[in-house]
Structures are given as structure tokens and as C-alpha cells.
Amino acid sequence: MNFLTIFARNLKQGPQTEAFPLGPAFTPDRLRGRIEFKAESCEGCRICERVCPANAIRFAKTPDGMTFDCWHNTCVFCGNCEFYCPTDAIHQTNDWDLSHVNADKFDMVEHGLIPNQTCVDCGATALNTAPMVKNAKPPLSAEEYTELRARCPKCRAKYLKNRKVPA
Amino acid sequence: MGLIPDFKQIATRSPWIYRINAGSCNGCDVEMATTALIPRYDIERLGCQYCGSPKHADIVLISGPLTVRVKDAVLRMYEEIPDPKVTVAVGVCPISGGIFRESYAVLAPIDQYIPIDVNVPGCPPRPQAIIAGVAKAIAIWRERL
Ligand code: SF4
Numbered sequence: 601m602n603f604l605t606i607f608a609r610n611l612k613q614g615p616q617t618e619a620f621p622l623g624p625a626f627t628p629d630r631l632r633g634r635i636e637f638k639a640e641s642c643e644g645c646r647i648c649e650r651v652c653p654a655n656a657i658r659f660a661k662t663p664d665g666m667t668f669d670c671w672h673n674t675c676v677f678c679g680n681c682e683f684y685c686p687t688d689a690i691h692q693t694n695d696w697d698l699s700h701v702n703a704d705k706f707d708m709v710e711h712g713l714i715p716n717q718t719c720v721d722c723g724a725t726a727l728n729t730a731p732m733v734k735n736a737k738p739p740l741s742a743e744e745y746t747e748l749r750a751r752c753p754k755c756r757a758k759y760l761k762n763r764k765v766p767a
Numbered sequence: 768m769g770l771i772p773d774f775k776q777i778a779t780r781s782p783w784i785y786r787i788n789a790g791s792c793n794g795c796d797v798e799m800a801t802t803a804l805i806p807r808y809d810i811e812r813l814g815c816q817y818c819g820s821p822k823h824a825d826i827v828l829i830s831g832p833l834t835v836r837v838k839d840a841v842l843r844m845y846e847e848i849p850d851p852k853v854t855v856a857v858g859v860c861p862i863s864g865g866i867f868r869e870s871y872a873v874l875a876p877i878d879q880y881i882p883i884d885v886n887v888p889g890c891p892p893r894p895q896a897i898i899a900g901v902a903k904a905i906a907i908w909r910e911r912l
Pocket residue numbers: 641642643644645646647648649681684685686687689690
């Protein structure tokens with residue numbers, strides 16, 4: 601390519617410099633950025649805590665239920681947690697702008713709470729986690745799902761066992 | 768009398784950047800080099816320029832978890848940078864230790880040894896994130912000057 605072609609191409613394309621910070625930044629949709637947690641679809645299996653190489657995720661039992669905390673300042677954006685999560689409870693957004701002043705260092709946390717509930721059958725206190733029903737056949741209807749969710753793990757197992765499955 | 772305010776106004780337009788590698792894996796250093804040196808990100812639009820000596824620096828970017836071996840050299844280098852300076856921790860390593868957290872060989876978090884002003888988490892952070900961090904640092908630096 602001779603210099604005239606390059607000259608013509610550069611004239612047509614304009615500068616290659618990104619507009620950021622004076623304009624919007626180019627962000628791919630699948631960029632692996634900040635972790636987001638949805639407590640309502642979490643099964644409470646704690647796989648994410650186990651597979652996290654940077655120990656960024658911590659679950660803790662509190663009187664109100666189980667809390668989830670992910671500290672963005674030690675997360676390495678590897679995506680292990682999302683990969684191993686059986687539901688879509690944890691996922692990586694494409695938000696990359698996490699810069700902050702040092703005073704906010706310990707506020708860079710994704711927090712979630714899986715609340716306690718009272719089982720509608722036996723009255724025991726158990727976590728209101730999403731039921732593990734991926735392999736249930738036939739798939740649960742919306743009402744069945746709500747009924748199942750309102751129970752403790754033992755009563756959930758019973759419920760699934762006694763469920764009428766059409767032949 | 769009038770000279771100093773004028774000088775301040777001119778000086779605050781062009782902070783010079785210095786980069787300290789405190790035992791980083793080189794991931795963050797590559798991103799910092801990308802941020803400053805290639806026309807696609809071009810941090811010189813903010814008036815910033817890399818300088819080769821800590822004595823000329825205004826904003827210092829630190830990457831890496833501060834390994835035990837490199838600690839004295841880093842502290843010595845940091846002392847050489849004239850005040851007022853603004854420190855930016857690039858990557859999760861200096862902020863918390865990141866993937867190397869709680870290792871016997873690293874002394875992270877680095878703010879136990881060096882006052883840090885701005886954190887840019889990521890492993891490594893993308894160039895745009897570093898630019899955002901530097902922009903915050905420039906704002907702090909203007910206040911200090
Ligand atoms: S977020 Fe996913 S992997 Fe983590 S405990 Fe909840 S369901 Fe399990």
C-alpha cells in the first residue's frame with residue numbers, strides 16, 4: 601500500500617483515538633466487569649464462594665438469613681463464579697468503571713441477603729432460597745414453584761416426591 | 768506576587784505521570800503503557816505525559832502487590848517524588864492483594880505503607896478505567912497544588 605492510499609484511508613476514517621473521557625467509551629456487551637448478584641434466584645449452594653480464586657465472595661449466616669458479599673477490590677473478573685453458578689444468580693455486567701477514591705475502598709461491595717422464612721408445612725425456619733428444580737420432570741408450573749419455595753429443604757423434598765406426575 | 772497564581776494555572780494543565788512497578792505480573796503495566804502510548808487511548812489529551820524520573824512526577828501510578836523484595840526500592844522511589852503528589856493504585860493487587868492476597872511474599876494492601884488517593888480495580892483494569900482513574904487523580908492534584 602503506498603502512502604497515498606494510507607493518506608486517503610486516514611482522511612476517510614478520521615482519528616482512531618477513542619472519545620473517552622471526553623465522550624462515551626466503547627464497551628463490548630460481553631465485557632467481563634463488575635459482579636452482580638440477584639438474591640431471589642440464588643440456590644444458596646455456595647459454589648461461587650468455593651471456586652472464587654481471589655476469595656472475593658463471602659457468605660455469612662446472620663439472624664435475618666444468609667448474606668452475600670462480593671468485594672470488587674479483590675475480584676479479578678475471572679468469571680468462575682458465573683460459570684459454576686447453577687442459576688443466573690451471579691453474573692458479570694459489562695460495567696468497568698470502578699475507579700474510586702481511597703476513602704470508598706471498603707464500600708465497593710455487592711451485597712445481597714437471602715432472607716429467612718417459616719416453612720408453611722412444618723413451621724421450621726429455613727432460608728428462602730430458589731429451589732433446585734432444574735432436573736424436575738415435567739418442569740414445575742409457576743404455582744408449584746411458589747409453593748415449593750415456601751417450604752424448608754426437607755418439606756421441599758417431600759413435596760417433590762408426592763407430586764402427581766401424569767404418566 | 769502575580770507570578771505564582773499564573774504559574775499554578777499553567778502547571779495544573781500538565782501533570783506528569785510516573786509508574787512504579789511494585790511486583791506486578793506485568794498485566795497492569797501493559798495496560799498502563801497502552802493507555803499512555805498508543806493513539807487509540809492517548810492520555811496526552813488530558814495533558815499527561817510519562818516521565819522517566821520520579822523527580823519530575825506529579826501523579827504516580829502503582830501496580831503490583833508490593834512484594835517483600837521490592838518494598839525498600841518502592842518506598843525509596845516514592846520518597847523521591849516531590850510533593851504535592853497523587854497516588855493511583857492500578858489493579859486489584861495494590862488495593863487488596865487480589866489474587867495474591869494473604870501470600871507470605873506480598874505486603875498488600877499497599878496503603879499500609881504509601882498513602883493512596885485513587886483506586887482503579889480490575890485485573891488488569893481496561894485502559895478506559897485507568898483514564899477514568901487518572902482523571903480523578905488530576906482533580907485531586909489540582910486541589911492540592
Ligand atoms: S450465586 Fe449461584 S453459585 Fe453462588 S450460592 Fe447462589 S446459586 Fe450457588
